[in-house]
Amino acid sequence: MTKQIIFIIILLLTLGVFAYTVTKIVLLFKLTKPFPIRDFPKRFLLMLKVAIGQTKIFRFPLVGFAHALVFWGFCVVGFGSLEMVFDGILNVEKSFAFMGWFYDFMMAAGDIFALLVGISIVAFLIRRLVMHISRFKGIEMKKISKIDANLALTAILFLMITLMGMNIYYVILHPENLVGVYPVSNFITSNFISIHSINGHTAHFWLEFFWWSHIVTIFIFANALPYSKHFHVFMSIPNVFLSRLEPLGKLENMESVTKEVKLMMDPNAAFAAPASGEAEPIARFGVKDIEDITWKNYFDSLSCTECGRCTSVCPANITGKKLSPRKIMMDTRARMKEKGPQLVQQGKDFSDEKSLVRNYISEEELWACTTCNACAQECPVNINHPSLIVDMRRFLFMEESAAPGELNAMFTNVENNGAPWQYPPQDRMKWATEASIPVPVMADVFASGKKPEYLVWIGSAGAYDDRYKKVSRDFVKILNHLEIDYAVLGEEEIDTGDAARRAGNEMLYQMQTLQIIEILKGYEVSKIITCCPHDYNTFKNEYSDNDAHYEVLHHSQFLQKLIKDGKIRISTDMFSSKRVTFHDPCYLGRGNNEYDAPRTVLKTIPCKTIEMKRNKSFALCCGAGGGQMFKEAEKGNKEVFLERIEDAIEAKADIIATACPFCMVMMTDGIKYKNMEDTMKNYDIAEMVSMGLGL
Ligand code: SF4
Numbered sequence: 001m002t003k004q005i006i007f008i009i010i011l012l013l014t015l016g017v018f019a020y021t022v023t024k025i026v027l028l029f030k031l032t033k034p035f036p037i038r039d040f041p042k043r044f045l046l047m048l049k050v051a052i053g054q055t056k057i058f059r060f061p062l063v064g065f066a067h068a069l070v071f072w073g074f075c076v077v078g079f080g081s082l083e084m085v086f087d088g089i090l091n092v093e094k095s096f097a098f099m100g101w102f103y104d105f106m107m108a109a110g111d112i113f114a115l116l117v118g119i120s121i122v123a124f125l126i127r128r129l130v131m132h133i134s135r136f137k138g139i140e141m142k143k144i145s146k147i148d149a150n151l152a153l154t155a156i157l158f159l160m161i162t163l164m165g166m167n168i169y170y171v172i173l174h175p176e177n178l179v180g181v182y183p184v185s186n187f188i189t190s191n192f193i194s195i196h197s198i199n200g201h202t203a204h205f206w207l208e209f210f211w212w213s214h215i216v217t218i219f220i221f222a223n224a225l226p227y228s229k230h231f232h233v234f235m236s237i238p239n240v241f242l243s244r245l246e247p248l249g250k251l252e253n254m255e256s257v258t259k260e261v262k263l264m265m266d267p268n269a270a271f272a273a274p275a276s277g278e279a280e281p282i283a284r285f286g287v288k289d290i291e292d293i294t295w296k297n298y299f300d301s302l303s304c305t306e307c308g309r310c311t312s313v314c315p316a317n318i319t320g321k322k323l324s325p326r327k328i329m330m331d332t333r334a335r336m337k338e339k340g341p342q343l344v345q346q347g348k349d350f351s352d353e354k355s356l357v358r359n360y361i362s363e364e365e366l367w368a369c370t371t372c373n374a375c376a377q378e379c380p381v382n383i384n385h386p387s388l389i390v391d392m393r394r395f396l397f398m399e400e401s402a403a404p405g406e407l408n409a410m411f412t413n414v415e416n417n418g419a420p421w422q423y424p425p426q427d428r429m430k431w432a433t434e435a436s437i438p439v440p441v442m443a444d445v446f447a448s449g450k451k452p453e454y455l456v457w458i459g460s461a462g463a464y465d466d467r468y469k470k471v472s473r474d475f476v477k478i479l480n481h482l483e484i485d486y487a488v489l490g491e492e493e494i495d496t497g498d499a500a501r502r503a504g505n506e507m508l509y510q511m512q513t514l515q516i517i518e519i520l521k522g523y524e525v526s527k528i529i530t531c532c533p534h535d536y537n538t539f540k541n542e543y544s545d546n547d548a549h550y551e552v553l554h555h556s557q558f559l560q561k562l563i564k565d566g567k568i569r570i571s572t573d574m575f576s577s578k579r580v581t582f583h584d585p586c587y588l589g590r591g592n593n594e595y596d597a598p599r600t601v602l603k604t605i606p607c608k609t610i611e612m613k614r615n616k617s618f619a620l621c622c623g624a625g626g627g628q629m630f631k632e633a634e635k636g637n638k639e640v641f642l643e644r645i646e647d648a649i650e651a652k653a654d655i656i657a658t659a660c661p662f663c664m665v666m667m668t669d670g671i672k673y674k675n676m677e678d679t680m681k682n683y684d685i686a687e688m689v690s691m692g693l694g695l
């Protein structure tokens with residue numbers, strides 16, 4: 001009875017403190033912006049796969065297995081902990097035993113997992129304390145973060161020891177009438193403990209000692225978690241459930257900007273009164289501080305385990321730049337912890353003259369991101385860092401015009417010339433006319449009363465970049481050779497504004513988008529092929545937000561289709577002695593999960609295909625995405641493209657095959673920089689097919 005009363009008092013205290021903490025956290029969530037969540041069945045499946053199945057953790061199998069063991073162990077052991085709570089409240093022993101075989105199974109699993117989790121935790125502690133793993137280091141990893149992590153691991157180890165102690169003394173006390181199955185404890189008591197030397201009182205004392213130690217540690221741990229990085233124990237499964245379902249390449253529309261651009265483009269609408277009769281308050285563009293983030297951004301930050309998987313694959317961080325995606329999450333959490341309670345107490349006008357951008361996250365960090373999505377791909381709890389980084393860039397550019405000078409020049413060019421460089425629109429077809437290649441132009445085809453099946457989107461690099469013009473030519477040569485029904489927009493084509501968007505200029509992107517949609521509408525375009533993965537991603541994933549829907553194919557997918565249809569057969573031996581490796585463009589691979597199409601194309605060409613050590617979803621970015629192509633890289637110890645070229649050199653590749661204009665520029669630069677122009681070549685897959693066909 002006394003035990004029962006003491007237990008209930010401790011339980012009520014635990015629940016009371018926990019409820020108080022949760023209430024405080026809910027108030028912080030109320031400071032944030034809305035974020036819509038739809039499609040619950042899909043989310044449930046995602047949660048089963050990523051959170052329960054631990055699929056992302058297994059991307060690195062050895063460490064992943066130990067982590068998964070701990071996670072699954074926690075789930076199984078949690079059953080026993082819940083039973084202990086009921087046992088304590090009801091003052092009984094084994095209150096869940098009525099579940100029969102399921103109970104036996106869970107007890108056996110808990111007994112085995114206690115040992116396995118204990119061993120894994122000892123290994124993790126040795127790794128952290130002795131092995132100095134680089135992913136646990138970084139400017140954001142202060143001493144307190146390390147102490148926090150080690151304390152939590154020690155607490156988990158203590159929980160496993162007390163659980164095993166409890167099971168062992170339960171087995172000792174009930175040699176004849178065991179409830180449940182305890183294989184590990186049985187093995188230990190039969191082989192290592194002389195049961196007869198332990199009297200009933202002693203065994204009972206130790207059983208009670210381990211029982212109380214275990215349950216009180218759980219109660220303290222549960223209440224300490226929300227104040228430490230280990231809050232992710234509660235947050236990570238729901239965070240996976242709430243994570244993005246869209247392809248990683250997609251950026252969300254800023255509706256406020258779309259509305260403004262529509263008003264700019266339609267003067268009549270600009271003078272129309274708002275439906276409510278009241279002018280809406282002007283919201284801040286992008287994220288400056290904690291009250292600008294969405295509740296999902298805050299949820300992400302609370303779910304971050306500080307594992308550093310994101311930072312360990314970040315091309316900017318790998319090459320010595322200040323950016324660390326883990327720091328972005330930790331800073332977001334820390335800023336909310338600092339400013340949030342003040343906003344709650346003093347109202348939304350409270351200011352401490354500080355902000356998340358600049359006081360916590362510097363401009364230098366933000367402009368170093370290539371939006372390659374390697375961080376989001378790797379994060380075991382599905383945090384999406386690039387979208388928050390772009391939101392902060394949106395603030396810097398749209399609210400403060402604080403983009404790097406080279407990006408401003410690129411914006412001006414896109415706005416004035418429809419291309420990121422200073423080339424006039426009249427030169428858009430020179431890539432074809434200079435080489436006297438016949439290319440059907442949409443306006444002419446349409447004027448003749450025909451409607452081509454495909455619009456081939458050449459893109460700004462395909463039209464103006466000297467190296468990539470050759471790819472445009474080779475691709476249309478293949479189309480002409482196979483008599484594909486296509487046309488290009490010619491001088492009517494303008495830049496999609498993808499790079500401008502990722503550099504924070506949402507306004508310019510929306511202007512380009514709305515103009516392009518009108519042009520495509522005029523020609524009743526329904527199918528688009530493009531050689532540029534960035535434009536592919538934009539048309540495929542982002543135009544639907546402006547209610548424009550097309551069937552979009554990257555040229556690798558179109559070539560794959562032609563190969564599957566038996567229309568392309570290559571028998572040349574010009575590459576047969578070459579070792580060819582494919583560099584995955586981020587916006588084709590991670591951004592849109594397309595890894596097979598370019599590899600299928602390469603397989604039809606007689607050559608020796610090889611993989612670099614970082615390939616497919618693990619591939620390293622070329623360093624040009626997210627607007628980097630148009631600006632100097634931030635200070636670091638290496639250029640990203642050099643790090644990537646070294647992968648190709650290590651793989652002993654003779655040819656780096658690419659399928660993106662940005663990757664083409666960077667790989668070509670890398671080869672030049674390494675003085676390997678005589679021994680290593682860089683071709684787009686369309687060039688290799690065209691050469692293979694002898695065109
Ligand atoms: S998107 Fe790429 S460059 Fe940007 S933070 Fe993530 S990993 Fe780093």
Ligand code: SF4
Nearest residue numbers: 304305307308310379
């Ligand atoms: S953001 Fe994700 S990958 Fe990065 S440290 Fe946090 S949990 Fe790990």
